Amino acid sequence: MSHNLDAARSFLEQLEEQGGLKGEVLAAEFSDILVRSAAWKADGVRSTEVGSRPENIQKNRYKDVVPYDQTRVILSLLQEEGHGDYINGNFIQGADGNQSYIATQGPLPHTLLDFWRLVWEFEIKVILMACRETENGRKKCERYWAQEHKPLQIGFFCITLTKETQLKADIILRTLQVTFQKESRFVHQLQYMSWPDRGVPSNPDNILIMVDEARRLQGCGPPGPLCVHCSAGCGRTGVLCIVDYVRQLLLTQMIPPNFSLFNLVLEIRKQRPAAVQTEEQYRFLYHTVAQMFYSALQTTSPHYQNLKENWAPLYDDTLSLWTSPALRASPRPPSGVLRSISVSGAPTVPMADTYAVVHKRRAPAGARPVAQEHSTEEKPLYSQVKSRTQRPGAQTEDMRASLPGRVPANQSPAGPDAYEDVTEGAQTGGLGFNLRIGRPKGPRDPPAEWTRV
Known part of the structure; x- marks a missing residue:
């Protein structure tokens, strides 16, 4: 456990040294990722021949997002019925070394059957959806799930909605009953409703809730893959896969001593093209992983007990909080506590x-007259x-929260x-x-x- 936390602490300290979430180092890292990813295809390290065949091109939602041949999902179910083996999707290896994720695009009208072939053949229990059906007036994903009292028939598959719950303001949980050749299974779908295309959520909280719920629904049965998709199946999809990947590292206490988010994104991109698509998404990924690591350290290390609740909005640099000169001059603890953490015993700055x-x-x-003292001396300007603490007889207030401009919680x-x-x-x-x-x-x-x- 100590090695696990040491790796998390090292990651956070390195992030601070690089300038935090706003640092130019992250921009340079992401530029390097783009250059290396482009070189893989040019050098023949990764190929997209199958997805570029004439019979398969029409199955790609975007012509520039084609699955790598080396990790593509190959469908065998219903091939005898004349259906091909192609779908725009890739396997992604998880923290345990297994094929833990299938990253795929949002289905098109003519690939709905292929999508359910994938779900059934690979025994998908949970689908993570990071987009809406329509965004900014453009179709981003064909609806592949049933609505209430409206069963959906897609080829040999009958899909029925058994339950729909608003898990959070931004998350919908649907339970679907899928029937194929007289066999029925339950599939859970978690849809994140407010994640803009090529953008990021306002804060990581709901993303962490989403992956936590996905793993709870997955249960402790056979470790089937999570099906993760957005519209293209790369940017938002890649972020979700990596967040869950790091979460599994934490839970299994397998964070390597040299843990690098840069290297992890590169590794995921070797399996699914354009995973984590923009610099903004890359910074958000750092933000989310830092929050997970802080939470783990906060529960085990006394130096992290007073962690500041300042994670939103994203681009407030949570690793560079303003502190008073007295606090900045205080000695750094031996364990290397970050600036965004309150160290017990640090001197407070009293109000004047x-x-x-x-x-x-x-x-x-028009004001009512007020009795004045009879004096020729003019009142001071x-x-x-x-x-209150200086007035006779006044009770001493709790000065722990005496920051400038702060009003006690019980006082309007x-x-x-x-x-x-x-x-x-x-x-x-x-x-x-x-x-x-x-x-x-x-x-x-x-x-x-x-x-x-």
Whole structure:
């Protein structure tokens, strides 16, 4: 277990040294991935001859996303009925060395039968779908599942919807009963509804929930592959496969000491073309893996107990949180705790005891008169607001959350205690903190008067 966590910690520290999620190192890594991937086909390391045959070209949703011959899925079911062995899909090896994933495109109208041949032949229990049927007015995937009370007949397969659940705001879980030659099986489909094409989700949380649920539905039976698809079956599909791959490494405590997300993406791309399609998706993958590693370390290491909850939005650099000069000057723990982690015992920066308040010289017209002290000396323009903790008899508040601008959770910012008392001759009848506009008499009338809270 310690080796597993050491590898996770090393990954996080290296990511910090590279500049975090916004660092230029990640951009350079992804450019290198694109160059190497292009070279594989040019050098003959990977070929796409079968998918480029005239009889198979029409089965590819996109002409530039054709499965590699070396890892393509070969269909044998129903070949005697005259159906070919081709489908735009590739096997991807999992953390255990088995063919854990089938990465494929969203079915076309004329490849629906091929899709269900794949599901049945390879005993797929769970389908992960990372797209909608239509996105930005363009068809991205043909509906291959049944709707409520509307069984779907596709060739020799009869598909019935038995249950549909909104697992999360962005995730739909469907349970399908598939019948083929008098045999029935249940297949679960998890569809992520708000993942833009060539883009990324707003944060990793729902993606992690999705793969967790997929593994729960997969159960502990025979380790059949997960079927993963989006529209082209490369960008979003690749991200999902790698997230689950790393999750399996964590669960089995098999993270290698030299774990590299760069090398892992390269390895997956050797099996499915264009897996993890954009630099934005590559950074999101780093973000998601970092969150998984942080969570693992947080539960086992005291230095990670106070992990900041700052993972969204994605492009706030979660590895470079702003800290005060006093915190930046604090010594680094021997284990190398990252800047985004609160170290117990670090000095806190107290708020100032007093603040200046500017006062108007005279009350606005129409305000009720306020008794003033008879003095020829003019009231000061500035006065001070004192902290509650400095007032006699006040109870000491919990200062652990005393960051500038923060309001205690049990106190409304607009409540009567939202501001401190004004001292040293402040004008309470003027336009200050504790004043508000009274309700107007009519929709066109100006405010009737300034009234005190």
